[in-house]
Amino acid sequence: MILVTGATGTVGREVVRGLPEGLRVRAMSGNPAKAAGMLPGAQPVAGDFADPQSLARALEGVHAAFLVTTRADVDDDARFLSAAHKAGVRRVVKLSAAAVLDPRADDLITRWQRAGEDQLRACGMRWTLLRPRAFMSNSLSWAASVRSERTVRALYGTSPNACVDPRDIAEVAVRALTEEGHAGHAYTLTGPQALTAVDQTHELARLLGIPLRFEGLTPDETRAALNGRYPPPVVEALLASAERQRAGAKAHVEDTVRTLTGRPARTFSQWAQDHIGAFTPAPDQHPCPEAPWRPSASRPSCSSSASRGTPR
Incomplete structure (x- = not known):
């Protein structure tokens, strides 16, 4: 039995879908009904990192697990690893982040990821670490403003990031969960080129026609937008x-995806083409008239839900 935590999340659901037929797969999430509808063929199970009994139920009979934790202010990694060790799990593949390798990165999120990696290496089970750059799917945060205003807003639009398709991360995870030879390895995963938000905007425009x-956005504008969604320490870490x-x-750019899968990492163009429907305006949708943008409630907008890009 393979357990996938965060099974309805961006990477977790792709891991479940990518696991070979014939394997028993358990999909852990806070909403098992959603998992059942999204991931037919997997056994949905409710799981809460803060509830040892729910973890014990989720881990019963499991030999390998894909671990995704998202809360930087609690020790979910330690809780899960303790429960997994007690349940007899033999292999854990953890989703971490490439920033852990950067000596200049000392923000809350990176420190939390480093601590989680340390706990995994010391857990007594076979481990594999996946360290991706930003997900290409983060661009979906622009979808509403592209549809309604034909506009992308982001901080530092000319700064490059070797972003990666979540499906590539998932494919590497599936191999680490099902193949031998990955124990004790940490894999940095990127796309095939570094792109800026401006580059991505141009590519979306080309595909949309x-x-x-x-x-x-300025840092202060970005901070104001993020403060409504995250605790202040997380906001400062993102900035x-x-x-x-x-x-x-x-x-x-790393070539790890090609090395491990035998094919090149997917490009942003490939990812965007596969998700272009999310950015496509309705046939009767007309963009806002050209007007200077201002970070205030009186800003001209076709939609009150217009998305603001966040740093990745």
Whole structure:
């Protein structure tokens, strides 16, 4: 039995879908009904990292697990690894982040990821670490403003990031869960080239066949947008991450996806083409008239739900 935590998340659901037929797969999430509808063929199970009994139920009979944790202010990694060890799990593949390798990265999120990696290496089970750059799917945060205003807004639009398709991360995870030879390895995963938000805007415009505008956000505007969604320490960590990206820390490209899968990493163009429907305006949708953008409630907008890009 293979357990996938975060099974309805961006990478987790692709891991479940990519596991070979014939394997028993258990999909752990906070909403097992959603998992059942999204992931037919997997056994849905409710799981809460703060509830040892739910973890014990989810881990019963499991020999390998894919671990995704998302809360930087609690020790979910330690809780899961303790329960997994007690349940007799033999192999754990953890989703981490490429930033752990950057000596300049000392923000809350990176420190939390480093601590989780340390706990995994010391857990007594066979382990594999996946360290991706930003997900290409983060661009979906622009979908509403592209549809309604034909505009992308982001911080530091000319800073490059070697972003990666979540499906490539999932394919590597599936191999690490099902093949021998991956124990004790840490894999840095990137796309085939470093792109800026401006580059991505141009590519979306080309695929949509419509002009798109890019509008840069200031750090203060970005902070104001993020403060409604994340605790202040997380907001500051995201802003620190954006500053490192601006300095070029996220531009390096690795060929790990090709090495492990035998094919090149997917390009942003491939990802965008497969998700272009999310960005496509309705046939009767007309863009807002050209107007200067201002970070205030009176900003001209076709939609009150217009998306603001966040640092990745």
